[in-house]
Every structure is written in structure tokens, then in C-alpha cells.
């Protein structure tokens with residue numbers, strides 16, 4: 463089975479859709495001034511409505527580590543996705559607090575080592591842009607579980623899984639219609655990911 467993370471949830475109702483399709487992980491954007499950015503009130507509402515078995519990752523980009531820690535300590539997220547140029551020191555600091563960390567790298571940076579719990583390859587940052595999948599390293603070169611993101615949709619998900627064998631796939635734009643989460647797309651994406659062994 464390929465695991466799946468559905469990201470960019472920003473309305474309380476999005477939690478109800480997630481509960482219906484049961485992804486392995488979900489995400490909320492704490493990067494300021496993005497279309498899908500959540501405020502604290504919205505984030506708390508999503509966590510309260512979301513099934514407790516679905517971990518929520520907070521997405522941050524070059525933000526203050528103390529601010530990230532304060533958000534984590536409220537229990538509204540269960541892990542952190544660092545989508546900027548954060549250092550290994552930042553990764554380790556969060557891990558020392560028992561926080562699972564996803565470190566995002568562009569395909570060009572894929573061989574840089576990281577102690578993060580997951581390495582996420584992406585150059586989209588929520589824009590739906592696909593990168594050249596031929597840059598994904600084979601399994602034997604990977605130091606930790608690999609998450610693949612960037613323009614994944616119901617139409618291309620099976621092909622990317624067949625070609626790159628990721629541990630997890632991550633989707634923000636590809637499960638939306640007119641900027642709103644779409645239950646049918648979410649369900650199809652989860653079914654495609656989970657049917658892969």
C-alpha cells in the first residue's frame with residue numbers, strides 16, 4: 463500500500479470529508495499569506511472534527527521554531543512539514559521534542575542528507591506544478607521514507623506510483639475543484655494509493 467497525505471485543508475468541513483475517505487495523514491498550511499493558510503481558530507476546529515487516527519501535519523516555511531513549537535504544544539498538529547530552507551539544526555531541535563518532521567527538498571537537492579523522519583520531494587509548494595519524476599532516486603539510495611508531491615491528480619497518481627515507488631504521496635491542489643476540496647477526487651486518490659502494494 464502507498465500511503466497518502468491530503469494537505470491544504472482550511473475549512474472545518476474539510477475534516478468531515480477527510481473522515482469519509484481516511485487518508486493516512488492530513489495537512490494544514492501555516493505559511494502566512496497563502497490561499498489555504500489557516501488561522502489558529504480554523505486549525506483548532508479542523509483538529510476537533512478530524513478522526514483521532516488521522517495525524518495532522520502543519521506546513522511551515524522558514525518560520526520561527528519557537529512559534530512552531532507553540533503551535534505543536536496546543537495539540538492541533540501531530541507533526542511538522544518544513545517547506546523552506548530550514549537547517550538540520552531546526553530538524554533536530556523539533557525531533558528532540560518528539561515531533562515527527564517532514565523535510566521538503568527540491569529534486570535538485572535530493573541527495574543532501576537529512577535526519578528528518580520523511581524526505582518530501584516537491585517544487586510546487588501548493589501550486590499544482592509537476593516536476594520531472596526521472597529525478598526521483600531509486601529506493602536503494604533513500605535514507606528515509608520518501609514522500610512525493612507536486613501536481614498529483616487522480617489522472618496521474620497511478621503513473622507516478624508505478625514510476626517512482628514512493629512511500630507516501632501528498633496532494634494539495636489535485637483534490638480540489640474551484641479551490642474547494644472535492645470528495646470524489648479525494649476518494650479516488652485514496653483508492654488509487656491504497657490499492658498499490
Ligand SMILES: O=C(O)c1ccccc1N[C@@H]1O[C@H](COP(=O)(O)O)[C@@H](O)[C@H]1O
Nearest residue numbers: 469470586587588590611612613634635
Ligand atoms: O498547499 C499549499 O497551499 C502550500 C502552501 C505553501 C507551501 C506548501 C503547500 N503545500 C504543499 O505543497 C506540495 C504540493 O502541492 P500541490 O499538490 O502541487 O498543490 C505538498 O507537499 C503540499 O503539502
